[in-house]
Every structure is written in C-alpha cells, then in structure tokens.
Amino acid sequence: MSRLSIILPAKNEAAALVDVLPRLKAGYPEAEIIVVDDGSTDETRAVCQSSDVSCLSSPYSMGNGAAVKRGARAARGDILVFMDGDGQHDPADIARLVGRLDQGLDMVVGARDWNSQAGVGRGVANTLYNWLASHITGHVVKDLTSGFRVVRADKFREFLHLLPNGFSYPTTSTMAFFRSAYGVAYEPIKAHKRVGRSHIKPIRDGLRFLLIIFKIATLYSPLKLFLPASFLFFTLGCANYGWTFFHEGRLTNMSTLMWSAAVIVFLIGLISEQITALTYRLDARQDDRR
Incomplete structure (x- = not known):
C-alpha cells in the first residue's frame, strides 16, 4: 500500500x-x-x-x-x-x-x-x-x-x-x-x-x-511561441512593403528588417525545439539509470 x-x-x-x-x-x-x-x-x-x-x-x-x-x-x-x-x-x-x-x-x-x-x-x-x-x-x-x-x-x-x-x-x-x-x-x-x-x-x-x-x-514547445511571432514579423513586413510600393514604388529598409526578424525568430524557435528535445531525452536517460 x-x-x-x-x-x-x-x-x-x-x-x-x-x-x-x-x-x-x-x-x-x-x-x-x-x-x-x-x-x-x-x-x-x-x-x-x-x-x-x-x-x-x-x-x-x-x-x-x-x-x-x-x-x-x-x-x-x-x-x-x-x-x-x-x-x-x-x-x-x-x-x-x-x-x-x-x-x-x-x-x-x-x-x-x-x-x-x-x-x-x-x-x-x-x-x-x-x-x-x-x-x-x-x-x-x-x-x-x-x-x-x-x-x-x-x-x-x-x-x-x-x-x-x-x-x-x-x-x-x-x-x-x-x-x-x-x-x-x-x-x-x-x-x-x-x-x-x-x-x-x-x-x-x-x-x-x-x-x-x-x-x-519554451521548455515545453518553443515553436508554439516563436512561430506565431515569426509569422507576425513576416506579415508586418509584407504589409509595409505593400503600403510603400503602392505609395512610393519601392522596397524600404523596414520591410527588409521585418522579414529578417521573421527568419531569425523562426530559426531561434527551431534551435530551442532541438534543445528542448535533448533536455528531456537526457532526463529520460537519467531516470532509466535510476
């Protein structure tokens, strides 16, 4: 009991x-x-x-x-x-x-x-x-x-x-x-x-x-945080490009910055996902040894 x-x-x-x-x-x-x-x-x-x-x-x-x-x-x-x-x-x-x-x-x-x-x-x-x-x-x-x-x-x-x-x-x-x-x-x-x-x-x-x-x-499922943030930056970049292209006929630095941020945030999310998987895999191995 x-x-x-x-x-x-x-x-x-x-x-x-x-x-x-x-x-x-x-x-x-x-x-x-x-x-x-x-x-x-x-x-x-x-x-x-x-x-x-x-x-x-x-x-x-x-x-x-x-x-x-x-x-x-x-x-x-x-x-x-x-x-x-x-x-x-x-x-x-x-x-x-x-x-x-x-x-x-x-x-x-x-x-x-x-x-x-x-x-x-x-x-x-x-x-x-x-x-x-x-x-x-x-x-x-x-x-x-x-x-x-x-x-x-x-x-x-x-x-x-x-x-x-x-x-x-x-x-x-x-x-x-x-x-x-x-x-x-x-x-x-x-x-x-x-x-x-x-x-x-x-x-x-x-x-x-x-x-x-x-x-x-970020320990549980990092991409569920980073992916929406990445998509938000990408969307803002597209919206800014559409506005400036329609009014000024050119691509601005702000759109490029937003798209770069989207890529960076997405890659950080991928790395975090891998680290999370490794962390829990290590914990599982330690439990097996016990």
Whole structure:
C-alpha cells in the first residue's frame, strides 16, 4: 500500500493550521504530515508542535515554491499531497484526488470553480492562464494555479530543478508533467475563503505568472511561441512593403528588417525545439539509470 505524505507550505498561517492540522490527523492517521514554515513570525511552529506534526522551519522567507521543494525532498511517502496551509482546501477532498491515481494517472489537480476564485480579477486572470496553458500544451488545463494536488513522488521529484522558489510552482509542475507525457487529470473541488491575508500581489505576481508560462512554454514547445511571432514579423513586413510600393514604388529598409526578424525568430524557435528535445531525452536517460 502506498504511503501518503501531506505537505503544507505555510507562512504566518497559524490561525488556519489550528483547524486544518487536527482534521488532517483525524482523517489520515497513517499519513505523514509536514508543515514547511517559510520564515513565519507567528505561532506556526507552536501550533505544529501542539498538534504533533512535523515542521520544517526556514530562518527567513524563501518563497512558496522553495517550501514545496523542501517538503518534497523531506517526504518519505510514495504519494505527495500538496495543499495550502491557509484553510482554503478541504482535507476531506484528499481521498477523492488520491483515489483517481489508481486510474493510471501521475498527478490529479483540484480544480476550483468560478465561485471559488478570490475575486473577479483573480478569476479572469486564472481563466486567461488556463487558456494560454491549454493552447501551449494541447491539453485542457482547468486550473493552472491550483495549489491542491496529489502526485506520485518519484515523478514530481524529476522536476524539482525547474520549480521556481516563489509562487506558481503549480504552473511549472503541470506543464512539465504534460511535456513528459505523464497522466494529468482534474477533480472539481470547492475552495473556501482563506484565513488571514493573501501573500499574492495581483499585479506583480500576475505578471510573474505570465512570464513563467512563457518560460515553461519554451521548455515545453518553443515553436508554439516563436512561430506565431515569426509569422507576425513576416506579415508586418509584407504589409509595409505593400503600403510603400503602392505609395512610393519601392522596397524600404523596414520591410527588409521585418522579414529578417521573421527568419531569425523562426530559426531561434527551431534551435530551442532541438534543445528542448535533448533536455528531456537526457532526463529520460537519467531516470532509466535510476
């Protein structure tokens, strides 16, 4: 029977952990529970101690992703459960997510509905992220940024070096799993209102999420980014040539520059595609040796 490790990254979430930890202990008495304290200044460590739960403490805040990586390295279970320590996720949902792994899946993500989004702005942003990720991966991504997921430990650790130390480890891990042809599925969940204040800054972290999507896209399928950009430059060059030829009867440097940029961007995309293939082939060889 697979052993379960439940990992909760937490930064000043003592108020929520007081309720969450006893429910986890009662619902999953055989599971290993690890709270990764990301430099908290509240009573997080004391709450873990009173609940008899393992607590990995950082001397300063390293970021949500860093806490997830520390927890994944320390966990001894075959199946890892990641959930936020802010009270949004219902421990009762863990059983449903874990149960779906028996269908031959490697990761099951808790997908929030619209009513579970923290405001209209966050809901619209997450919808945009899901659409972009679906386009890049060619798979339906129902909740790219959900921090509630269960994964097979050996598969997840393959990508620890890709995960950012800040927010959005869910984005990176989801797209990496798709790229490696590991089975990913979504299970509907109802997220509750978090206890305390959110650590996410909508504008700053929203831009970071978009940047991470594009960075992972270059690892996943670079041509899906570079080819449209190349086509755009080529089209602009043709449009500029048509305009100048009609009005001035000549070819301008701007059209030539646009066409050159189209060729350069396309060739960079081809090289990136080859590098991506070599990178994942090397990872596969290393896994075979293990």
